Amino acid sequence: MISLHNYLCACSSCPKIFFEQVANRIFELGLSRSFKEDIVPRNLKMEYPKTYYAKFNNESYKMLRDQYNKNKDNILDLYLLLIYGFNRILRFNSKGDFNLPVGNVDFNKNVVNALETYFKNVHLKTIHFYNFDYKEFINMLAYKENDFIYLDPPYLITFSEYNKLWNKNKEKELLDLLDVLASSRVKWAISNLVADYNKGTHNEIFDNWMKKYNIHEIKSYYISFNNNKARPTREVLVTNY
Ligand SMILES: C[S@@+](CC[C@H](N)C(=O)[O-])C[C@H]1O[C@@H](n2cnc3c(N)ncnc32)[C@H](O)[C@@H]1O
Numbered sequence: 001m002i003s004l005h006n007y008l009c010a011c012s013s014c015p016k017i018f019f020e021q022v023a024n025r026i027f028e029l030g031l032s033r034s035f036k037e038d039i040v041p042r043n044l045k046m047e048y049p050k051t052y053y054a055k056f057n058n059e060s061y062k063m064l065r066d067q068y069n070k071n072k073d074n075i076l077d078l079y080l081l082l083i084y085g086f087n088r089i090l091r092f093n094s095k096g097d098f099n100l101p102v103g104n105v106d107f108n109k110n111v112v113n114a115l116e117t118y119f120k121n122v123h124l125k126t127i128h129f130y131n132f133d134y135k136e137f138i139n140m141l142a143y144k145e146n147d148f149i150y151l152d153p154p155y156l157i158t159f160s161e162y163n164k165l166w167n168k169n170k171e172k173e174l175l176d177l178l179d180v181l182a183s184s185r186v187k188w189a190i191s192n193l194v195a196d197y198n199k200g201t202h203n204e205i206f207d208n209w210m211k212k213y214n215i216h217e218i219k220s221y222y223i224s225f226n227n228n229k230a231r232p233t234r235e236v237l238v239t240n241y
Pocket of ligand 1 (some may be wrong): 134135152154155
């Protein structure tokens with residue numbers, strides 16, 4: 001993931017070249033490209049009205065995946081696997097091979113818009129990406145006035161792979177660290193899910209703790225990986241400034 005970000009940041013100085021390289025590779029592989037043109041045959045759309053992208057791209061996608069697994073230095077190929085892959089996830093097997101099946105998705109105008117926004121945001125900035133335990137990372141930095149930390153920790157009350165390793169003790173440890181940072185006048189913001197009214201779950205630890213800071217309600221529906229029915233939840237952004 002970090003190599004993808006480094007690659008995209010480097011491309012931000014010349015998005016035109018990036019989009020040309022993307023278009024060339026997509027054409028070469030024969031993948032669909034709705035951001036430029038619609039090449040999916042009408043009969044395929046009629047036969048598979050909801051899954052025609054997956055049907056159309058399957059063979060080209062497998063070719064892309066095979067080629068990437070033989071040459072893992074090709075980051076553009078990894079980016080395309082992410083865009084055309086199942087649920088836009090990165091997943092590798094124990095041998096380190098990318099192993100997701102094709103998704104029912106496409107390089108569409110939303111992807112182009114998201115990339116253009118990304119390029120605008122990262123261009124002319126020096127950004128370093130790290131992969132550390134948050135405590136290690138936070139403690140290794142020397143804070144200056146107006147520094148800012150944003151945290152999006154695993155949610156204690158929802159299910160996902162990374163939430164499995166999160167528990168009440170870890171939640172408390174994180175909140176204690178935020179208290180210490182607040183007393184050192186470091187600015188931070190943290191997002192979390194406080195309650196899921198349909199499931200009847202409530203993150204009491206966070207709910208009690210956040211009352212001493214500024215609470216901003218987020219109007220959104222949490223879309224779960226396992227259940228994409230919209231459900232009412234209380235999601236907040238808490239800040240110490
Ligand atoms: C709610 S998700 C964040 C999602 C992210 N903001 C995004 O948009 O993709 C929580 C993340 O915390 C990570 N995480 C779990 N324990 C951690 C730890 N001790 N240190 C740093 N990150 C951790 C998980 O791997 C997961 O990616």
